Amino acid sequence: MTTKIERALIQKAFQERMDEDELMNCMRCGFCLPSCPTYIESGRQEAQSPRGRIALMKAVVDGLIEPDEEVERALHLCLGCRACEPVCPSGVRYGHLLEEARDIIAQHKKMPLPVRLIRKLVFAGLFPHQERMRKATALLGWYQRSGLRTLARKTGLLRLLPASFRQMERVLPDVPTAKEMKNRPHRFNPDDAVKKRVAFFAGCLMDTMFMATNDATLRLLQLAGCEVIIPPSQGCCGALHGHGGEKEMAKELAKRNIAAFEQLDVDYIVTNAGGCGAFLLEYEHLLKDDPEWRGRAAAFAAKVKDISEVLVELGFHQRPLRVAPQTVTYQDSCHLRNVMKTAAAPRRLLRAIDGVEFREMKDADRCCGSAGIYNLVEPEMSMQILDYKMEMAKQTKATTIVTANPGCLLQMKLGIERAGLSGSVRAVHIVDLLLEAAEGAQAAQGEERIWQTS
Secondary structure (H helix, E strand, O other): OOOHHHHHHHHHHHHHHOOHHHHHHOOOOOOOHHHOHHHHHOOOOHHHOHHHHHHHHHHHHOOOOOOOHHHHHHHHOOOOOOOHHHHOOOOOOHHHHHHHHHHHHHHHOOOOHHHHHHHHHHHHHHOOOHHHHHHHHHHHHHHHHOOHHHHHHHHOHHHHOOHHHHHHHHHOOOOOOHHHHHOOOOEEOOOOOOOEEEEEOOOOOOOOOOHHHHHHHHHHHHHOOEEEEOOOOOOOOOHHHHHOOOHHHHHHHHHHHHHHHOOOOOOEEEEOOHHHHHHHHOHHHHOOOOOOOHHHHHHHHOOEEEHHHHHHHOOHHHOOOEEEEEEEEEOOOHHHHHOOOOOHHHHHHHHOOEEEEEOOOOOOOOOOOOOOOHHHHOHHHHHHHHHHHHHHHHHHOOOEEEEOOHHHHHHHHHHHHHOOOEOOEEEEEHHHHHHHHHHHHHHHHHHHHHHHHO
16 A cells, blocks of 8 residues: 555656656547457446546646555556557557556555565566576476476365466476577578578577477578577566566666667567567667667667568568468467557468468457466456457367467467367467478478379
8 A cells, every 4th residue: 555655756756757748649539448458348447448547647647636556556457458559549659658657656656575575586586687587497397397297286286376376387388498498509590592681589488488489480580591690698678677667677678688789780680579579669769768778779679570570571471381271360469469560461471371271360459368477467357358368269260379479378378278178279379380381381392202203
């Protein structure tokens, strides 16, 4: 609970830091309402809409209301999916307002000691340090491979954890060993002539827990004709920090990444995670008040591109691609679609695969409820949103649900479990399916050559 002094400090910081021009840009027209999952799932409560949240921010700035628990709750229940931005006729950058408001609250409110310790461990102690991420992931791998996971599940030890954590444990991928995570080369040559020279943003979770997907991404880039460089000094993109009220730490991570990439003579900085890519793209805004870094951030952001856009540009969809017959639907990554403006390229690639019957899901562009760690800290709303998403997925009769972000992927796997579809439906990252298709076509061509010579 915020004290009177804390509320006064928060209000003062709102008045000093919130972009009043951006707040005034909102015309209260309501075009954002049908696109907002929390507005819909909360029974159309105005405070749980983008328009309502902006009104609350403006009222705090104007001194009409105090930044009390109700204001804080409204801001924290937002997914930050930014689906409101593409439909806003005024072009309000709602995501920037939300991040600033959350940071102000986090920096001026004294949180309970356990919360402070967890935030320090996660935001400062773990994510900025890739070697620690590798060790934590290796520990998870030991849990999975040692038999402890089987024991914990059979004996019911997992019941000691909150339900949301128990559910997430069941859908975590099998992670690589510590040795596998350390032995990655930093440069890859294309299979044929060089078409593009690119740098790969490997990320933190993507290059540990989801390393197999990163490996698939690198292989696709090679097949597409890219020389690939992985700067070893890069690190976490800072998205969790920026979204979670740790903006200064996000800025430090941004500077580290800009320095790691800016000396490379590359055409693109390629990402395979919508959430990371969107935050990288907005480094210019994050560092807009820093004259030393603003221009460098803009040059960095200008090169950021999602893997699907790069593959389409290089004609990957025109090469032989084949999988076993299956019905596929696609769940948009919110930030990939709403911030990076990438929606057509993934669908074009999926439709190009022989064996795929592509069926568009209703409301594929609505958030799945993952939103970083939202599904862990706001499990009730997250599961409401996920259950709706799975109803839409069921209507497509898809056997494969494809997405383009690690959080979305885990959320869709969780949705499959909750819907009782395990064994009949799978969820995959788009690059994993594309590599499966490329290798499937190569295998089919090899079999055909053998048949022709026999």
